Amino acid sequence: MTKVFRFGVIGCGLMGREFASAAARWLHLSNPAARPEIVAVCDTNASLMDWFADNVPTVKQRTTDYRELLANPDVEAIYCAVPHVLHQEFYIAILEAGKHLLGEKPFGMDLMQNRAIMAALAKRPDLVVRCSSEMPFFPGAQKVIQMANAGAFGDIIEVEAGFLHSSDLDRKKPINWKRMEHINGDYGCMGDLGMHVLHVPLRLGWKPQTVHAQLVKRVTERPDGKGGMVPCTTWDNAAISTRVKTDSQDFPMLLKTFRIAPGESNTWYIRVLGMNKSAFFSTKQPRQWHWMDYEGGRQSWQTEDLGYDSLFPTITGKIFEFGFIDAIQQMWAAFVDELAGNKANGFHCATPDEAASHHAVLTAALVSGSENRVVSVDYSTGISA
Numbered sequence: 057m058t059k060v061f062r063f064g065v066i067g068c069g070l071m072g073r074e075f076a077s078a079a080a081r082w083l084h085l086s087n088p089a090a091r092p093e094i095v096a097v098c099d100t101n102a103s104l105m106d107w108f109a110d111n112v113p114t115v116k117q118r119t120t121d122y123r124e125l126l127a128n129p130d131v132e133a134i135y136c137a138v139p140h141v142l143h144q145e146f147y148i149a150i151l152e153a154g155k156h157l158l159g160e161k162p163f164g165m166d167l168m169q170n171r172a173i174m175a176a177l178a179k180r181p182d183l184v185v186r187c188s189s190e191m192p193f194f195p196g197a198q199k200v201i202q203m204a205n206a207g208a209f210g211d212i213i214e215v216e217a218g219f220l221h222s223s224d225l226d227r228k229k230p231i232n233w234k235r236m237e238h239i240n241g242d243y244g245c246m247g248d249l250g251m252h253v254l255h256v257p258l259r260l261g262w263k264p265q266t267v268h269a270q271l272v273k274r275v276t277e278r279p280d281g282k283g284g285m286v287p288c289t290t291w292d293n294a295a296i297s298t299r300v301k302t303d304s305q306d307f308p309m310l311l312k313t314f315r316i317a318p319g320e321s322n323t324w325y326i327r328v329l330g331m332n333k334s335a336f337f338s339t340k341q342p343r344q345w346h347w348m349d350y351e352g353g354r355q356s357w358q359t360e361d362l363g364y365d366s367l368f369p370t371i372t373g374k375i376f377e378f379g380f381i382d383a384i385q386q387m388w389a390a391f392v393d394e395l396a397g398n399k400a401n402g403f404h405c406a407t408p409d410e411a412a413s414h415h416a417v418l419t420a421a422l423v424s425g426s427e428n429r430v431v432s433v434d435y436s437t438g439i440s441a
């Protein structure tokens with residue numbers, strides 16, 4: 057029988073409801089080892105909890121105080137999707153309450169917050185804890201990852217990974233917490249998008265040793281939604297030029313986290329250029345991936361329509377399209393599969409260690425961008441520092 061894990065959702069906004077949607081159509085997955093059931097919700101905005109009451113009949117507890125939810129012995133695991141400034145307090149309380157956690161990125165607003173979370177985590181090795189990052193679950197992304205794992209690229213010439221948004225191009229877009237430094241953090245666009253961009257490189261062992269970041273602020277004030285204007289001080293765009301050195305490779309890697317990329321609504325991509333093979337996948341063309349084999353003759357890129365060739369099998373025919381909400385569900389399938397004691401079909405969600413490494417890169421990028429110099433990345437955990 058399919059095992060059931062009872063979940064609490066803390067933060068019922070954009071992402072909290074994406075989880076509810078993925079959980080509601082769990083029948084989409086073929087023979088999952090386990091399934092999530094949302095039994096408790098918490099948000100300071102009561103109308104968002106009304107949405108859960110209307111749409112998720114299994115919810116028995118609703119509260120504006122996350123501590124009450126954590127005291128509920130019925131709740132085994134938590135999805136926490138709250139503004140960045142709350143990650144440290146909430147994630148630590150969740151771990152201390154002995155609940156499994158899928159936490160949203162950036163997993164702590166800054167390096168110090170992340171280290172505090174990692175210190176709490178070190179005391180609870182019994183819990184399954186992962187960081188949200190769904191884009192690598194696109195079938196095309198998995199193809200690039202498989203090629204890398206097979207060592208097929210040969211000597212790598214260059215890697216580029218990016219996440220591009222465009223809605224902030226609109227100067228009239230009212231400010232929200234994601235554009236406020238005291239709630240979103242000093243990283244700005246890097247805190248929003250950096251985990252998405254670094255997840256695959258870090259999983260493949262491509263850790264930047266040095267970074268040189270170009271940080272851009274173009275929109276310095278925004279409507280406050282009440283007829284006035286307020287300062288908007290977060291970084292809009294970051295282009296981080298890094299150098300990756302491993303035992304066998306030494307190559308440049310460019311990471312882009314852009315909130316202002318004209319024409320791009322939510323584009324995640326990765327391109328790997330190698331001496332033997334090269335590969336490219338972008339969510340802009342979600343069903344296709346591209347690669348090139350080179351054996352000394354013709355240089356010709358190939359394109360394949362993948363359709364719904366997902367990591368976790370589903371009822372959907374393989375010729376049909378795969379999209380964002382499918383990537384979200386596949387990520388959840390990976391997390392719940394790990395809760396059930398399995399290995400997430402070989403590709404688990406981003407780990408807390410990967411999130412900690414991404415903080416090391418972003419912190420170096422912040423220094424680099426502010427001082428316009430090359431900075432070495434310090435990956436030492438130093439959790440007591």
Ligand SMILES: NC(=O)c1ccc[n+]([C@@H]2O[C@H](COP(=O)([O-])OP(=O)(O)OC[C@H]3O[C@@H](n4cnc5c(N)ncnc54)[C@H](O)[C@@H]3O)[C@@H](O)[C@H]2O)c1
Pocket residue numbers: 066067068069070071072098099100101104120122136137138139140142160161162188189190248
């Ligand atoms: N994985 C992704 O693709 C993705 C996309 C967007 C956002 N995120 C991340 O998800 C998290 C939340 O972002 P979002 O876009 O859902 O934001 P959101 O603003 O839509 O939702 C956050 C919710 O937290 C609630 N909240 C605020 N303070 C609270 C408190 N003290 N107690 C309980 N609830 C509280 C708010 O009322 C809101 O409903 C962030 O960490 C963000 O980086 C991830």
